[in-house]
Amino acid sequence: MKYKQLFKELILLSLATLIISAAVFFFLVPSHAAVSSVSGLAIVIRQFVHLPISAITMILNITLLIIGFFTVGKEFGYKTVYTSILLPLFIGMFEILFPHFTSFTHDALLDVVCYIFVVSIGLAMLFNMNASSGGIDIIAKIMNVYFHIELGKAVSIAGLLISFSSLLAYDSKTVILSLLGSYLNGIVLDHFIFDQKMKKRVCIVSPKIEEIRHFILHELHSGASIYKCIGAYHGDVHDEIVCITDKAEFRKLMNFIHEVDEDAFVTVYKVANMQYRSKALEEKVF
Numbered sequence: 001m002k003y004k005q006l007f008k009e010l011i012l013l014s015l016a017t018l019i020i021s022a023a024v025f026f027f028l029v030p031s032h033a034a035v036s037s038v039s040g041l042a043i044v045i046r047q048f049v050h051l052p053i054s055a056i057t058m059i060l061n062i063t064l065l066i067i068g069f070f071t072v073g074k075e076f077g078y079k080t081v082y083t084s085i086l087l088p089l090f091i092g093m094f095e096i097l098f099p100h101f102t103s104f105t106h107d108a109l110l111d112v113v114c115y116i117f118v119v120s121i122g123l124a125m126l127f128n129m130n131a132s133s134g135g136i137d138i139i140a141k142i143m144n145v146y147f148h149i150e151l152g153k154a155v156s157i158a159g160l161l162i163s164f165s166s167l168l169a170y171d172s173k174t175v176i177l178s179l180l181g182s183y184l185n186g187i188v189l190d191h192f193i194f195d196q197k198m199k200k201r202v203c204i205v206s207p208k209i210e211e212i213r214h215f216i217l218h219e220l221h222s223g224a225s226i227y228k229c230i231g232a233y234h235g236d237v238h239d240e241i242v243c244i245t246d247k248a249e250f251r252k253l254m255n256f257i258h259e260v261d262e263d264a265f266v267t268v269y270k271v272a273n274m275q276y277r278s279k280a281l282e283e284k285v286f
Contacts, residue, residue: 010082013131017083019122020133021090027115029053030103032174034166035112035181036159037119038064038135039091047169054092057135061088064138072145083126084134108174112181120188136162156186199271200250202243204257205229206264209239215256216241220249244271 024039034040042056049056061084094101105111126132140154149157163178204212209226216224224243231238245253250268257264 009079009129012125012129013079013083014086016122016125016129016131017086017133018090019125020119021087021094023115023119023122024053024087025091025094025098026101026104027111027118030101031108031111031115031177031181032166032170033108033112033115033178033181034162035115035178035185036136036155036162037133038162039087040178041162041165044165044169052092052095054088054095057091058085058088061085061134064135068138068142071142077131079126079129079131080134080137083131084138087133087135108177112177113184116181116185116188120185120191123189159186199244199246201269201271202245202250202253203240203267203269204242204264205238205240205266206257206261208261208264209241211260212241212257212264216243216253219256220245220252222249 024037028035028037028039029043032043034044038060039053039057042053042060045056045060046053065081065084103111105114123133136155136158139158143149143154143158147154159182160179163182164175166175166178206212213224213226216222220243222243222245224241227240227242229238229240230236243253254266257266
């Protein structure tokens with residue numbers, strides 16, 4: 001069973017890395033933009049070193065892995081090592097299969113936009129498997145350990161530095177395109193990774209609390225908590241029911257509340273991370 005799970009992980013890691021390498025080869029390379037990645041840095045370096053993008057990316061990734069092992073210890077699991085080496089191999093495969101490829105869109109801006117959306121799919125897959133494509137993540141980890149910069153900020157700083165490196169080889173238009181691409185890449189990646197898992201915390205105060213509780217438990221098949229709350233104006237005691245819903249459940253719940261009690265007081269919060277401390281804590285309310 002363990003080997004079966006490992007094989008499944010390797011297949012998914014390979015698929016995600018293939019998507020990322022395709023985004024690099026078919027969209028990032030034609031745009032010449034250095035969009036917050038080691039592959040983007042490789043595009044700049046290629047202007048000074050007559051090597052394929054795949055070879056430069058391989059050299060950079062292996063160098064960063066070695067530096068990472070010596071500076072921050074053995075915190076890079078097999079997934080990071082696997083994807084860091086596989087990425088340039090896939091790029092090299094595309095270089096062999098499509099030696100004369102130029103661009104699908106023949107427009108640098110469209111190439112960058114296409115790259116951002118395609119690469120975000122692959123990166124989101126890696127993130128959901130607690131993996132990364134190496135490169136810039138290793139740089140960010142080193143900055144975190146030695147300069148005590150938060151990982152999120154370290155990734156942004158490393159990405160901006162790579163974007164500015166395009167100044168060494170290209171004109172100001174490409175530099176601006178690289179910077180805008182890096183910014184947009186962060187926004188789109190956040191959408192793919194976090195917004196798809198975003199849930200809503202719904203707090204409802206209503207005299208129809210029993211009907212709402214029954215709907216949450218038996219129609220949405222979800223859990224909830226009930227609290228006593230006191231109105232500040234009159235001091236009246238009310239029941240408040242709180243539950244966590246996804247997008248589909250939220251729509252169903254709001255439709256039901258509208259039917260049973262149009263005057264219900266409802267507040268909604270976005271929830272990025274949710275963790276139950278124990279099942280007994282949920283069951284205690286009921």
